[in-house]
Amino acid sequence: MTELEKAIDLVSKFLEASMEPNPELAATYMDDDVKIIFTGRREMANAQQITAFNKSRYEWVKKSIKQYDAMQKEDHCVVYSIGFLYGQWQDGTPFNGNRYTDRFEVRQGKITKMDVLNDSAEWILTPAINREAE
Template structure:
C-alpha cells in the first residue's frame, strides 16, 4: 500500500473511532469542508454530528465490530470500505449483535470527502424476530 493510501486509511480508522465514541467534534477533524454523508435510507448529512444524532434516536447505544478494510488506491483519491457488524441495544434496551454494515469512504489528502453507510437495522426494526443478540 502506498504512503498516501496508508494515511487515508488511518484517517478513516480515526474517524470511525471518534464516531463510535461518540465524539462528532473529533470526527469532524478527519473530514473535508465539502464532506457529504449518505446514511441509511438515503439521509444526507454534511457533518459527522448528523449520523451521530440519527443514531442517538435509533439506538440506546451502538458500536462497530470492524472485520476488515478494503482499500482501493486511485490516482487522486482512495476508496476505503469498512465491513463488519453492529452491536448494541435498541431504544427499549433489547440487545442486538451481528447486524451487518458496510461503510464506503472517499478520501483525498487524508480527509474524508464523502461516505455511504448501509446496515441491516431497518430490516431488523421491521421484524425483530430476525435480530440476534
C-alpha cells in the same frame, strides 16, 4: 506510509471517534464539504448529524470492524470498513451481528464522501431477525 495506509488510518481514527461518540473529533477527519449518505438515502452534512441520527435509532451502538479494503483511484483513495454493529435499541433490547459496510472517499487527508449501509432498518421492521442472529 503509503497513501492507502494513510487513508485507512484516517478512516479508522474517524470511526473510533464516532463510536465514543465524539462528533467534534470525528468532524476533524472530514472535509468541510463532505457528502454523507446513510441507508434510506438519508443525507447528512457533518459528524454531528451522524451522532444525532444514531441517538434517535439506538440507545448506543458500536462497530466490530472485521476488515478494511482499500483502493487507489486517480485523485483519491476509496476505503471500505466492513463488519458488524452491536449495541442496544432505544427500547433497551440488545443486538449483535448487524452487518454493515461503510464506504469512504479520502482526498488530501480528509474524508470527502461517506456511504453507510447496514441491516438496521430490516431488523427494526422484523425484530425476530435480531433474535435469530444471536
